[in-house]
Amino acid sequence: MKASTRFHARHPVVTAVAGTAALTWLFQKLRARLFPALLPEPTGPYGVGRAAFDWVDARRQEPYARRGNRPRELSAWLWYPAEPRRGARPGPYLPAGWRLTSLFWRFQASRVRAHAVPGAPVARPPQRHPVLVFSPAGFPPLYYSSLFEELASHGYIVAAVSHTYEALPLSAFADGRLRLFRPASVGGALKVSRASHDEDVRARAEVVRVKAEDLRSLVDELERLEAGSGLLAGRMDLGRLGAFGHSMGGNAAVELCARDERCLAVANMDGGVWSAVAQEGLPRPLLELFAEHPEYVRPCAESVGQKAFTSVEYCEANREFAVDGWQRLYARARPGYSVQIRGAGHASFTDCGLLPLQRGSFASPALGTIEGHRMWRVLSDYLRAFFDRHLRDAPAPLLDGASPFYPEAVLAPPQALFPR
Template identity: 35%
Template sequence: MLSRLPLRPGLKRLIKIMLSLLLILMIIIASGIAFIEIQRHRTVALPTPSGPFAVGRMEYDWTDQSRIDPFAPHTSQKRELVVWSWYPATRVPGAQTAPYLPAKWGQANDNQIVQSDDSIQTHSVDHAPLSNSMARYPVLIFEPGMGKIPTQYTTLLEDLASHGYIIFAINPTYSSDVVVFPDGRVAESTTAGKIEDSAGLQAADRIIQVWAQDEIFTINQIDKLNAQPGDMFNQHLDLTRLGLFGHSFGGATAAQVCHLDARCKAGIDIDGDLFGNVVQSGVTQPFMVIQHDQGSCSDADCRAFQNEVHTLLRTVPKGAGYSLSVKNTEHFNFSDYGAYFSLLRPFGVLGSIDGQHGIQITRTYVRAFFDTYLNSTPSALLHGPSSAYPEVQFSTP
């Protein structure tokens, strides 16, 4: 039997060093995982709404019988949408606030990567009674970014509701990563409903037509709610004061729908590239484009987008077109990601701006715009740079 060969002293030292480094690396990884888990489950209260109203939340399940869903995995399936509403509510003492996600959604969105949804405290109450302080309320329709769902913008939507807006927010079925219907059915995103890198502009133009029809269908459904005796919103929705807005692809959809449907009285695109024929045709309603920090805007894509924005805004009524950017922000600073712990910041998805301050800027300028054009309450913030928000930079359309 061969005897074992003795290891040379230098080799022994090298093995010991390598094992020590491996142990240190394992400790670092384990500590990092533990830290992330602690942060993910740390209780986080979203920023408090700044308006005088309490906030209610409600869920709808609507099917458009006139449309076959082109994104669905099964042919002949009608287009079905889960739509959430945030609205000004009567304050109910002791009422329990709504979970960040409805219970049946569970693990239903990618927010779980950065913050456990059961650790996030909202300021909404499910099915709270509508406030009777006003006879009729202005209405807003919101769509999220591609793959996202509206609850990931709860801070913005709650704040608008607290100032007297009724918001209907659409979950784009088969484009959102996951949608859960009230009966528990789960609809995961499909290739047809998402923009693949290889598909590019052609896919975006195709998908935006479906999202635009989703918004038009939702407007029609809201009109029915307003005329339905016994419904909480009956005769309380002022559709002569209808605004559309969204983030990313949802913002692009707001522009497209304002081009298609005159019922849109004002619109906002929050950091969304433009798609559809609105790029060439423009809109005739007051419109605002809010962008993340553009820096020097020296690359070709940035310059092309700025040209599209300026072309779009040249068709709006004089003085009612706005293009602004927010320094030190990135794309997801406009969502709730800025309000809680996130692994996204080191990867450049969030900018260096204080997260809650960035969200406050978004809330303030979105409301200033809609107050001006839906409530006839002009805001000085729209006139140009403000010392209160020096991060906001205006560009001339």
């Protein structure tokens, strides 16, 4: 008689597998409860609240949707100075649909503990706080929560846009809708390029244009919220508006500041400058923050051997383009600051150095060697010093020269940081 390969619910193999799965699930739940990954405690005098909203920019067409003639739909997250009610609990690090992104980045989101309380009352006494708009690149905006919580605890309102179709592997709206990642939204930046350097410059400049327009749309929406009757109405001082961003989001923030007079100061966190502002310059306060980038220091033949570039010619063109662009921005800013954080990698500007990443995470090779909490401290303090000086007219001696308390921070022009 032919042996059957069908298993029923009480078959010993099925029972063993089900039992193992149940034990694994229980272990993960216990580990998340007993050994959470805590984001750094914000150090400012305020508690922190968090909110999200969606909107439609009817003036623009969606550049990445498969079907045309659709308006650009966007979402944003806000962190703000708050006075949470007694007993109020922080929200999850990754709410709703955003939790799915942790599967791609390989960490258990339930283990991560943030500090912001959803919908908490705005801090008293009533006053208007300076506003910072932020552009990420590839990472979901919530993956910068530790930085935003720290800034909000010191009296800033931070509004981070979610560039629809850009976050890996998906974007989530506040109302629960999801949009899967589209490669065109990052201009081929996630892999070693086989196009010509000129083609890459054009593709990435177009991505930056879209992102800068998203930031402009966000500022417009914040003006409507400020004039309305909602949670933050009357509490946002958009006359003291700054911008910052990471990677191509840093370029987008600089582009916004160059095209929109509402932006008074801008910080670029380790972003190449692909758009025209690299040639034109920006006569406003500018802070450039860099990782180490050995591919811009070692011989190009070594970089090609390390598979950072496909050819020596591409490497040389990219190095000259990047460093010269950073140098022109620094030299023409009024004033310009340039800081390299030793040991930092490109992903160190996110929360990834603080997250319980599993082996094989896409972010791990880009984290560098600096410890996550230390990176958070150095990055937070230099950003806050910059915006305090130029949006609050407050002293910021940290920007004036080397500090013995921050030996990782090297203040020097880009051409000195990346000599050719």
